[in-house]
Amino acid sequence: MFSKVLIANRGEIAVRVIRACHELGIAAVAVYSDADTRAPHVRAADEAFHIGPAPSAESYLRGQTIIDAALKSGAQAIHPGYGFLSEREWFARAVREAGLVFVGPPAEAIAAMGSKTAARQLAVAAGVPVVPGTTEPLRDEREAREVAERFGYPVLLKAAAGGGGKGMRIVRDTKTLASSLEMARREAKAAFGDDAVYVEKYIVGPRHVEIQILGDAHGTMLSLNERECSVQRRHQKMIEEAPSVAVNPELRRRMGETAVRAGRAAGYVNAGTCEFLLDAKGEFYFLEMNTRLQVEHPVTELVAGIDLVQWQLRVAAGERLPFVQNDIVPRGWAMECRITSEDPSNGFLPSTGRVRYLHLPSGPGVRWDGGIEAGNDVTLHYDPMLAKLIVWAPTRELAIARMHRALDELVIAGVETSRDFHMRVMEDDEFRRGEIEIQWLERRLPSLLAVEPPREKPRIAAIAAALLADRDRGSPRSRQEASVAAAPAAATDAWKRAGRIEAQR
Numbered sequence: 001m002f003s004k005v006l007i008a009n010r011g012e013i014a015v016r017v018i019r020a021c022h023e024l025g026i027a028a029v030a031v032y033s034d035a036d037t038r039a040p041h042v043r044a045a046d047e048a049f050h051i052g053p054a055p056s057a058e059s060y061l062r063g064q065t066i067i068d069a070a071l072k073s074g075a076q077a078i079h080p081g082y083g084f085l086s087e088r089e090w091f092a093r094a095v096r097e098a099g100l101v102f103v104g105p106p107a108e109a110i111a112a113m114g115s116k117t118a119a120r121q122l123a124v125a126a127g128v129p130v131v132p133g134t135t136e137p138l139r140d141e142r143e144a145r146e147v148a149e150r151f152g153y154p155v156l157l158k159a160a161a162g163g164g165g166k167g168m169r170i171v172r173d174t175k176t177l178a179s180s181l182e183m184a185r186r187e188a189k190a191a192f193g194d195d196a197v198y199v200e201k202y203i204v205g206p207r208h209v210e211i212q213i214l215g216d217a218h219g220t221m222l223s224l225n226e227r228e229c230s231v232q233r234r235h236q237k238m239i240e241e242a243p244s245v246a247v248n249p250e251l252r253r254r255m256g257e258t259a260v261r262a263g264r265a266a267g268y269v270n271a272g273t274c275e276f277l278l279d280a281k282g283e284f285y286f287l288e289m290n291t292r293l294q295v296e297h298p299v300t301e302l303v304a305g306i307d308l309v310q311w312q313l314r315v316a317a318g319e320r321l322p323f324v325q326n327d328i329v330p331r332g333w334a335m336e337c338r339i340t341s342e343d344p345s346n347g348f349l350p351s352t353g354r355v356r357y358l359h360l361p362s363g364p365g366v367r368w369d370g371g372i373e374a375g376n377d378v379t380l381h382y383d384p385m386l387a388k389l390i391v392w393a394p395t396r397e398l399a400i401a402r403m404h405r406a407l408d409e410l411v412i413a414g415v416e417t418s419r420d421f422h423m424r425v426m427e428d429d430e431f432r433r434g435e436i437e438i439q440w441l442e443r444r445l446p447s448l449l450a451v452e453p454p455r456e457k458p459r460i461a462a463i464a465a466a467l468l469a470d471r472d473r474g475s476p477r478s479r480q481e482a483s484v485a486a487a488p489a490a491a492t493d494a495w496k497r498a499g500r501i502e503a504q505r
């Protein structure tokens with residue numbers, strides 16, 4: 001096993017990987033930009049290297065600088081997390097050429113699955129069903145029109161190099177085809193430096209169901225079963241769960257085998273994910289393969305009872321997986337909410353500022369994978385996801401109740417977050433019945449946001465208590481009062497506390 005690993009990432013995922021390292025007795029090396037000198041991942045690590053200014057192009061995307069830091073630190077391996085350099089073939093190759101281990105698949109497998117068109121070709125060759133559409137980039141508008149007519153509107157234009165929902169355009173009729181193609185190309189060029197775009201049939205009302213796979217270098221590859229990620233906004237996941245209400249054991253087995261077949265066709269090793277669209281008839285279609293750890297990996301960890309990040313490290317160090325497929329049985333229900341610094345009541349506009357207060361939920365079945373602390377600044381330099389709140393419970397109903405309870409305990413002051421939005425989803429009848437598909441959230445959003453914001457009263461009470469303490473600052477009892485007021489942890493009974501302070505006068 002490695003004795004030291006560098007984590008080429010920041011935020012919650014860097015902290016997550018550092019935790020796995022420490023549990024395996026591995027020293028962890030962090031890298032950080034100017035904006036992250038006080039970030040939790042830096043303090044969690046055993047040593048840290050400054051790699052540049054805040055913009056990621058000048059820091060977290062600087063592959064060679066990061067490799068140099070790894071060599072200087074004496075690390076034997078680099079874990080890329082997700083995003084940033086995790087799916088760059090050249091980086092995986094450069095790490096290997098520097099004599100280090102890339103904790104992820106071989107560079108060749110990243111390349112094979114790197115573009116959506118290449119992945120579709122590979123899937124077709126391996127007998128994996130793909131969403132109807134083309135497997136080659138479009139040459140021109142005439143071809144786009146021809147293809148769209150062949151598959152029938154609506155169609156989806158997608159960037160071959162795509163990711164994060166960028167370069168994707170729904171085209172509902174022939175009138176908007178030319179302008180949509182133009183926009184998709186422009187967006188793809190700006191985001192990925194590659195304007196190749198292809199066509200898929202736009203499927204109405206499917207679920208997004210993905211399969212986690214895990215393979216070692218000795219030929220074992222397993223399916224760790226499905227995650228349901230249908231609660232999406234603008235093609236971006238917001239809430240994930242495992243298992244899926246739409247998947248029975250037989251479908252689970254078939255989807256798992258298909259994902260393993262796709263992985264094998266790509267020469268895959270380590271943890272990866274095959275994404276599928278699943279329609280109401282139980283037909284599923286391969287979308288793409290993510291050749292890295294996913295944001296939503298914790299829900300799989302909780303129902304499978306397997307620490308994916310530890311196994312990523314162990315497999316990268318050459319260990320054999322000690323499980324067989326029949327050992328992987330989902331147990332209970334897990335759910336994850338992405339806590340982002342976005343303001344749902346204001347069109348999910350990114351919110352920036354200093355985190356002034358943070359109270360984390362805890363108690364039975366609650367896991368917080370976070371990358372912020374009180375005092376940290378939330379900037380526009382990085383992804384707005386601050387943390388993930390994950391729960392486990394024996395049933396879906398209990399998992400929803402537990403998530404609601406945990407969200408209720410969570411207090412983040414200083415920036416707007418998606419917390420209240422998630423609480424409303426947990427209260428929603430359709431969501432509770434599991435009646436979700438990828439277009440559900442966008443359709444439901446207006447009515448979700450129209451609901452009275454949860455727990456406004458205690459918040460106002462907390463503010464009142466803080467103001468009261470502030471007014472009396474300097475008086476003999478002020479310190480005690482300030483400590484009471486500065487603890488919005490007690491937001492639920494802040495009325496009572498404010499009353500108590502008043503009564504002592």
Ligand code: ADP
Pocket residue numbers: 131156162163164165166168200201202203204208232235236275287288438
């Ligand atoms: P990205 O890599 O940009 O995230 P994906 O191919 O993974 O793009 O798709 C992201 C999301 O967009 C999917 O989860 C799904 O909700 C939606 N989507 C993708 N392809 C289709 C399609 N052919 N029909 C309908 N929705 C789609």
